[in-house]
Each structure stands twice: as structure tokens, then as C-alpha cells.
Amino acid sequence: MIDITDFSKKQMIFIFPLRGDKLSFKNDNVIVKDKDGKIKHQSTCYRLFVIFIVGDITITSGIIRRAKKFGFSICMMTQSMKLYEIIGSRMEGNTELRKKQYEYNSIDLGKNIIINKISNQRIALNKIRNKNEYTKEVIKKLDEHKLKLKSRDFELTELLGVEGSAARIYFSQIYNKVDWKGRKPRIKYDYINTTLDIGYNLLFNIIDSILQVYGFDVYYGVLHKCFYMRKSLVCDIMEPFRPIIDLKIRKSINLGQCKKEDFEFINNQWLLNFKKSTEYVSFFMEAILEYREEIFKYIQGYYRCFMKQKYAEEFPVFKLK
Template sequence: MIYPPDFKEKSILFINSGDLNENKIKFGNDNIVFLKDGKIDNRVSCHKVFAVFIVGEISITSVLIKKCLNYGISLFLLDRDFKVYGSFGAKAEGNYLLRMKQYSFDKDLVFAKQIVKNKVFNQLRLLRKRKILPKEEYYISKKAIFAKIDVAKDNQELLGLEGSRQKDFYGLYFKDLGWYKRMPRTKVDEYNLLLDMGYTFLFNYCDSLLRLYGFDTYKGFYHKLFFQRKSLSCDIMEPFRCIIDHCLLKSFQLKQIDKKDFKIIKGRYFLDFQKNQKYAEIFLQAIGDCKEEIFKFIYGFYRAILKDSALLPVFKI
């Protein structure tokens, strides 16, 4: 178990294996050690790391895996398209009391409505901050959307409301980007590709925290059971998607996104492997800036399940 004061000092590491000629990472003296040309290039204390994302081919020692698990560090292995193909995560599977509560949970729709409200709330806040929504219209929209969510009869109706609202949000918020539409994993343009990347990091970050408490991340309350889908992690990340959305727009405004970094193969956009780290660091920094808020939300969710509470925490961007 980890608590807020301890988590404050934790960080996320991103490793692009293309930067290391011999592609080796090992453990030494309570440190994660990076090797370049057979020599130690850098090291970081295991006490200060929560998750490590590794992109590309790399050699990892069994000692490193064992020590990472002992220190509560999650390792994620990603291919060059940022799809996770393997992970070693710190978890508390023995927390049977929590899982009994989770499996017998009977407030699925109640929690689902709160999650969707929190997501919509943050989308409206982003639009308000950009002055796309005037103050009066912001409150009118919030009241109207929340009223529709309150009377939703089931998850399918809720999913429809969320999808409609999200489509409108993307069109308004990303207007300056020449936004087409959101198409996950299709790589139809640079911005969809970057959103996929950011959401992947966010999803795995939330999943790591949930497993740290002992949750079965395949059992959700909004996204229902589906083969090999971590439905609970999908649920919990929803209020935090705004972090990635805001980060993408901010990067565009700061001219950090260079279209020359991308290449098109058979109509699909790909990020040049040497540029992976540039964009990964942008998104991981954004997640890191909100890490305490994300942790507190998931800790609050953990407490709500144990106490059989009907109220979830609220995240505000």
C-alpha cells in the first residue's frame, strides 16, 4: 500500500531503446541503471520511480524485474506504435476483502453517471478557459447535460450521451488544429496518433495505481466485461482524458508539434522512431504534473468501494 505523502516523490520514466546501442537496463545498488556502449550512462533511484515505459527492443535482467516488483515499480513494454505488448506490474492480488466488495458492488450506474459527469465537467472547463464558451453558456450547458445524465436509464444510454458530447468537444476544442474527427488507433492524422499515444500512457498509469491497491482491473462498472479488456482502468481514466487533450492543444500552440516528425505509409501516419521520446516526454510530463490528483482520486475510489459509499471523488483540471 502506498499513501499520498510517499507518492508525491514518485516519477515516471520513459526509455527509447533506440537511444541505447546495446539496449540494456539492469538493477544495481537500489538503482535502475542505463547502459550505453557497455558503460553506465545514467541511473535513477528505485525509491523515486513508480512506472517505467520502454519502447522498442531491449534486454532486461530477471533481477531488475524482481527488484522493480519489490519496490512497487511497474514496467511497460511497448512496440514502436506505442501498443503495450507486455507488462510487469506491482499489485496486491491478496487483497481479498477489496475484491469481494468489488465483485458484489451494486452501484454501477450511480458511479458510471458520476464518472461521465466528471469527464463532461472537465471538457466544459477547458472550453471555458479557452473562452469558446461564455460564462453564461457554460453554466447552461453544464446544467442541461447533467440533467440528461441524471435521467439516463442504463449504460447504453449513458454511452450515447458521452459519445455525442465528446464529438462536440473535440470539434470545438481542436478547431485550430483543422480537426477532422476522433478515430482511435486508425492513425488518420498526426493529432489522432498523438492522442492515442497520450491516452495509452494515461491508461497504463491508472491501471498501475488500481493494481497497486489490489483491484481486478478487468471488472468495471461503466465499461462492462469484455474479453481481455481492462474495463475498470477504462472507467477510471475517463475524467483524466482532459489532461491529454489540453496537452495536445498546448503543444500545438507552442509549436512543439512538427509535421516533419511524421511519415505516411499507405494512408496511415507514423511517428519517426527517433522522435518518439520528444512527444512521449511531453505527455508524461503532463501526467506527472497531475500525478497527485490522479492518485488521490484512485485512493478515494478505493475508500469508496471499501466503505460501500455512493460518492466518488471529483477531479478538476
């Protein structure tokens, strides 16, 4: 099983193929060729952790065998960066881990995940320069939400209610310099919500890939209820890491990297112009890769604690820098 030393040397590659592009291999190297056979990209299989392919491409059967042999995954995504298939390396036979997953029936881990998330939301708001009085008040309210969660036991619906309350006041301030009308996932209500969906989707896919390395049943979570074809555990694990994306978007708006003009309004949805996809993936991956080791260590620690059936308080905590 991969460890942090190996993981830190691994590469995550994004490919945005054009019509006629082909993914193949040569001498233990992954190669992307255009329709004329010209090499556009080449990477050694020994250093690959995951390849994300955004759009349509031709894949040879040989590259699938290499993915299994060298232990990397190929994540297939639509042009809107929605994951629809993972090919290659994944550990599906960790039956002891999955047995422990299915037997776990406490809300304690879920509560700790939410407390960790609110802590990082607080850190994100504290990074804002020249905070106004309302932002300072929201930071105090987030502290109150954390204390409330720590003070007693909660039912799942109550826990999610506290999380939702914290999220509403947090988002109102993390995007207080723009015309923010609320978080509305997946309906692409405005360009900021669409950008959040893109960033969260990239973070989701990376966490999904690492969880599958350890053999987790990613459909079985501790906070999000099991629902048909929803990767509930991935949704759980990414919660404390969401502020990485939130903060990056705020900075990118301030720097002019993320702007309304990059999007098109089609069928009542704000969609990113595909020509801008590489730029957006680049600044999101810059933020995510800054925390790549922390993300890996968190999941590694989560795995070890789950296997040893430790108390919720002993599970890992992620802290935003």
C-alpha cells in the first residue's frame, strides 16, 4: 500500500484532449498523441498517481493494463468536469475494512468532521484583510456553533442543521465583495456557484482516488446518508477541505483570475467557457496541491484509526494553513 513518501513523489496529470487525440503507452511511458500521431504529452508510469481526462479521447487496452501494473488511476470526466468512470488501480478486496465500515453506526465521527470544517471556515474568514464588524461577528458565531456541537450529543438532522446555519453566515462573508445570493449546489445559479462546483469536483475526485487506494467503500459514509450512486464517504471526507476551494476563489476573484466574463449563460445555467477550463483547473490545482500531503495523511490516518476502531476524538484533524 502506498505511503506518504511515495505519494509525495507522484504526479497528478490533467489532460484536455482535442478531437482525434489518443492515450497510449511506450516503454513504460504514458503518451498523448494528436490525430496526426504527434506526441503532445509524455509521463513515466513509475511516477503517476492519477490521470484526469476532461473530455473525449481514445484509450488503448495496453494503457489500462499499465494502469493496473503501475498502480495509477485514469479518471474519466465530462467537459464540465463531472467524473463518470475510474479505470485502473483501486483496492477492492479490503474486506476487513469494509466490514468495519458497515458495522459503524455512531454519529460521533460525523460530528467531529463538521467541527473540523467549521474550524477551517473560521480560519478562512480570519485570513480576510481589513475585516468589517460583521465579519468579526460571524467569526464569533462560528465559535458559538463549534461550542454548541461540543456541548452535547446530536441527532443527524440537528447536526446538519447546525452545519447549514454555519455555512450560510460563512459564505455571506467569504464572498462579501461580490453580489453573493447564497450557495446553490449543482444548479449553476451564478458564476461563483459554478466555480465552486468545479473546484469542489476536482477536490472530490482527488479524495475519491486516494480513498479507493485504501479499499474503502466510498458509497458508505458516516455523515452523509447512503443514497443510490452517491459516494457518501467522499462527501464526508472532503468537508474539512472545502475552505481550500472557497478561499482560492475569493483570491482569484480579487486577482481577476475568476470573472463573470469567462462564463456563458446557457439554458438558465452559468457554464464555464471550455477554452478557460485549463486556466481554472490550474489555479484550483495550485491550491489543492499545496495541501496534497495533508490530504493524504488525513486519509491515511482515517484508515488506520478505522481499522483499529479508535474513538472519534483520536481520528485525524485537518487545519487550514
